[in-house]
Amino acid sequence: xxxxxxxxxxxxxxxxxxxxxxxxxxxxCFGISSFKFRPLPTPPKASIKAGTAIVIKKPTDVVSLYLNxxxxxxxxxDYVLGALSIYGNxxxxxxxxxxxxxxxSFLAKIFGTDVNEYxxxxxxxxxxxxxxxxxxxxxxxxxxxxxxGDKKKKQAEYQRRKAITKTSKGQMTDFCLKAPIKSKxxxxxxxxxTIASRESYYHSGVDLRARKxxxxxxxxxxxxxxxxxxxxxxxxxxxxHGSNFFSVYMHLSKINVKVNQIIKKQEVIGLSGAxxxxxxxxxxxxxxWKGIPLNPFSLLQALKQVCDQA
Numbered sequence: 001x002x003x004x005x006x007x008x009x010x011x012x013x014x015x016x017x018x019x020x021x022x023x024x025x026x027x028x029c030f031g032i033s034s035f036k037f038r039p040l041p042t043p044p045k046a047s048i049k050a051g052t053a054i055v056i057k058k059p060t061d062v063v064s065l066y067l068n069x070x071x072x073x074x075x076x077x078d079y080v081l082g083a084l085s086i087y088g089n090x091x092x093x094x095x096x097x098x099x100x101x102x103x104x105s106f107l108a109k110i111f112g113t114d115v116n117e118y119x120x121x122x123x124x125x126x127x128x129x130x131x132x133x134x135x136x137x138x139x140x141x142x143x144x145x146x147x148x149g150d151k152k153k154k155q156a157e158y159q160r161r162k163a164i165t166k167t168s169k170g171q172m173t174d175f176c177l178k179a180p181i182k183s184k185x186x187x188x189x190x191x192x193x194t195i196a197s198r199e200s201y202y203h204s205g206v207d208l209r210a211r212k213x214x215x216x217x218x219x220x221x222x223x224x225x226x227x228x229x230x231x232x233x234x235x236x237x238x239x240x241h242g243s244n245f246f247s248v249y250m251h252l253s254k255i256n257v258k259v260n261q262i263i264k265k266q267e268v269i270g271l272s273g274a275x276x277x278x279x280x281x282x283x284x285x286x287x288x289w290k291g292i293p294l295n296p297f298s299l300l301q302a303l304k305q306v307c308d309q310a
Contacts, residue, residue, distance in 0.1 A: 036117050043121040044094055050086040050127040050202075051190045051295045053302035055079050056094070065096040070290055073243050075175060076306050083294035084125050086190045086202040095120040133192035133200040138279055143196065146277045149231045157230045164225050164238055165246040166291040172243035176307035177219045177300050178266055180249060180285055183208040187282075189295040195277075204293040205248065205286035210272035212253050212281045217266040219247050219287075219296070224261045224269075233284070234276025237269045247296075248286035251276050 040062075044054050056065060056072070058080050065072045067082035072094075075081045084092055098117040138146070187207035194200045210216075222239035225246070229235050233250035237257060240246055253273025263269060274281040287296045 037119055038098060038117045039119050040094075040096075040121060044123055046122070047124045047126055048084060049190070049295075049298075050084055050125045051293060051298065053081060053083055053289075053294050053299040054094070055081050055302040055305065061099045063097045063099045065094060067094055068092050073172075073245075073289065075172075075243075075303065079306055081289070081302065083289045083292045083299075084123070085292045086127060086204065090125045090127075092123040092125055093120050094123065127190060127202070128192050130192045130200040130202070133194040135194045135196075136279060138196070138277065142277060142279075146231055154231045157232070161226070161230075161233075161236075161238070161248075162291065165248070165288040166244075168240045168242055168244045168246065169223070170240075170242040172220070172241050172245050174220050174265060175303045177303060178217070179208075179296070179300065180216045180219055180247075181208055181210055181214060181272070181283060183210055183214075183283070185209075185297075189293075189298075205250075205284050206296055208283045208285060210281060210283045212271070212273050214272040214283075215268045216249055216252065216270050216272055216283055218263045218269050219265070220245075221265050222247070222263050224257045224259050224263060227255050227257050227259055229275065232277045234278070235270065235273065236276075239263060239269070244290045246288040248284075248288065250284035250286070251278050251282065253281075 040056070041059060042057055044056060048054065054067065054072075055075065057078055058065065058074075065080050065082075067084070070082060072080035072082040082094075096119055098119070185206050186209045187203055189203060189206050191203045192200060193203055216237075218239055220239075220241045222241040224237065225240045226236060226238035233248075235250075235252040235255050237249045237252065237255055238246055239248075249269060251273055252270040253275060254271040255269070256271070257263060257269045272281060272283045285296055286293055287299050288294070
């Protein structure tokens with residue numbers, strides 16, 4: 001099974017086919033269970049946009065589901081959720097194992113082994129090529145203080161933010177999420193962009209129109225794990241909502257919370273602004289699952305079916 005898992009993570013169809021062949025034909029010779037694949041009754045779509053939240057209704061006889069090797073998160077009693085990265089390969093997989101479906105087969109009669117039923121579903125990730133990224137234009141003060149700022153410090157801050165949003169404490173209990181403000185999207189999730197250094201990247205959140213001083217509210221109950229000023233995001237707040245879900249709020253003009261403070265849903269955590277690497281005042285809002293940024297509005301829409309049943 002470890003060999004099969006590695007093949008799924010590699011996203012290489014040839015490697016996967018080879019591993020399946022080995023599992024089905026050779027492993028029984030060594031007293032190891034052989035594998036038989038049986039699909040999910042409601043598999044994910046074959047083609048999905050990068051950063052999309054994937055919610056799957058979990059069959060009662062499935063032990064667990066994985067997305068590119070990451071264990072998908074239980075949402076309530078009937079669903080699991082995962083997200084597709086905006087970076088990496090264009091091929092992804094949902095995989096897992098059926099519960100209580102071992103049965104004797106022709107191979108089992110010969111070698112005394114069981115046949116265990118597994119499933120995998122390939123997914124093509126859709127995203128806009130980075131070569132089409134438009135160039136951002138920043139005010140002179142941003143060019144001086146941010147773009148030309150301490151590179152080592154910026155990298156250290158980025159790695160710290162990345163580490164913070166990988167593993168959370170506790171379980172997420174409120175799936176009825178709300179946007180931090182009601183406003184128009186001025187820059188979409190996963191849109192390609194280029195900065196003055198000619199570095200191109202995908203937008204890891206959504207930018208919402210907001211003049212300076214607008215109250216920014218928590219999308220869900222959580223704990224403050226970061227609340228300070230950094231070079232690129234400016235004044236930033238990160239909330240841990242449990243179950244490896246985090247929300248990030250950047251470019252604030254004021255921070256109203258402290259680290260380890262417990263926050264209620266829709267509690268004001270700060271005020272919008274234009275700190276950090278910005279063209280103008282707005283709110284940059286991110287949501288992460290196990291360190292993977294996903295489209296916040298995709299998550300809100302995906303969890304609506306769970307929220308409606310709560």
